[in-house]
Amino acid sequence: MIRKLRGANMDIDLTTPSTAISWDQARCPWNEVEGTDEHRCAVKNVSICPYFCGVEYLDQVLCCYPQEGLMQVDIRQGEEAV
Ligand code: SF4
Numbered sequence: 001m002i003r004k005l006r007g008a009n010m011d012i013d014l015t016t017p018s019t020a021i022s023w024d025q026a027r028c029p030w031n032e033v034e035g036t037d038e039h040r041c042a043v044k045n046v047s048i049c050p051y052f053c054g055v056e057y058l059d060q061v062l063c064c065y066p067q068e069g070l071m072q073v074d075i076r077q078g079e080e081a082v
Contacts, residue, residue: 011044012061029065
């Protein structure tokens with residue numbers, strides 16, 4: 001059985017220098033376009049990227065850049081419901 005538990009306080013990025021890790025890491029498409037490493041998927045206690053759509057086993061980020069993420073749609077629908 002796999003449980004889906006809400007509210008995780010995540011710290012996720014695709015910006016670790018290759019010299020600091022022993023596995024291949026994909027590049028963030030937003031960072032690629034802007035030529036930076038400033039964008040993070042999730043910063044613990046602080047924020048979640050607007051293009052972040054979750055994670056998939058084991059360590060894959062689901063990214064919808066450059067389209068609006070599911071979280072933004074949820075927020076907008078919440079605003080419309082008020
Ligand atoms: S969710 Fe996508 S666009 Fe946002 S920081 Fe992660 S990889 Fe980059």
